[in-house]
Amino acid sequence: MLLCLGSLGATAWGQPQIIIKFSHVVAPDTPKGKAAEYFKWRAETLTRGRVRVDVYPNSQLYKDKEELEALQLGAVQMLAPSLAKFGPLGIREFEVFDLPYIFDNYDMLHRITQGSVGRELLDKLDAKGIKGLAFWDNGFKSFSANTPIHLPGDLKGKRLRIQSSKVLDEEIRALGGRPQVMPFSEVYPALKAGVIDGTENPVSNFYTQKMYLVQPYLSLTDHGYLGYAVIVNKRFWDELPADVRSALEQAVRDSTLYANRIAKEENDRALEAVRRSGKTHIYQPNARERAAFKQALIPVHARMAARIGPDLIRAIYRETGFKAN
Ligand code: LMR
DSSP, X not given: OHHHHSEEEEOTTSOEEEEEEEEOSSOSSSHHHHHHHHHHHHHHHHTTTSEEEEEEOTTSSOOHHHHHHHHHHTSSSEEOOBGGGSGXXXXXXXXXGGXXXXXXXXXXXXXXXXXXXXXXXXXXXXXXXXXXXXXXXXXXXXXXXXXXXXXXXXXXXXXXXXXXXHHHHHHHHHTTXXXXXXXXXXXXXXXXXXXXXXEEEOHHHHHHTTGGGTOOEEEOOOOSEEEEEEEEEHHHHHTSOHHHXXXXXXXXXXXXXXXXXXXXXXXXXXXXXXXXXXXXXXEOOOHHHHHHHHHHHTHHHHHHHHHHOHHHHHHHHHHHTOOOO
């Protein structure tokens, strides 16, 4: 069965080699890009070469939506899509991570992603032929645009690119903006051509996709979280020899620790690089401006509760001690 799912090569001593194609959309020099390479190293070491991991970054193989379809079909074995991209698959609960300001910091977030709520969310993927293995961090998003962003009203009427999440769509509407769903690989050209006015992302993506060259204003709003679910084709995973699977589980655990250790420093480094470039004005909203963004965006939680599930939102509030102010 493995023959039709993963590709097979041969190890030096003639054993069939299991090849995992790991596709993703970001640059190699990002939290996810580095964690994917780390996973490759751990997986190949721990299986003593029985597994080979081929990492394809930067949407080289597939764009956002296509990569999920490719995984389900078995054309690739492993992905780490952002949590905002599971809605179109019918798993709306993942959009809870897109609720503005639901996590103030990584500690609050890890209570969910590294705890039982996170495990239950990953298990929901089984029904789609996908095995959810782990959550990897990126970080907190900032808005960028072609004009300064100090207050919510500054984004009024702007065409802002978002990922394929209904919560993000509602977030932009709450600011009076015009949400435009677009694959990640198309954001830079669209900004450059002026097809869109702005976007949101953690700074590591803003820097490595060169958005800073075509977006003169970046506001450190930290208004939402962007992270990843590490997923595999379930049939491929279930049919692996047990010893190989447990070595890969260990490789995932090691890579998760690594990913979550480097995410913040990668974003801090990217911010420094943007600052040094002198191409983008970086603005830090003050307390009053931050309160205005919160006031505009927190109502999105209630508006999206029926879609995501009010019990899940309540469970997260309880676990993290979320406070609206
Ligand atoms: C985006 O599409 O903005 C992000 O999901 C890209 C990524 O994977 O970090």
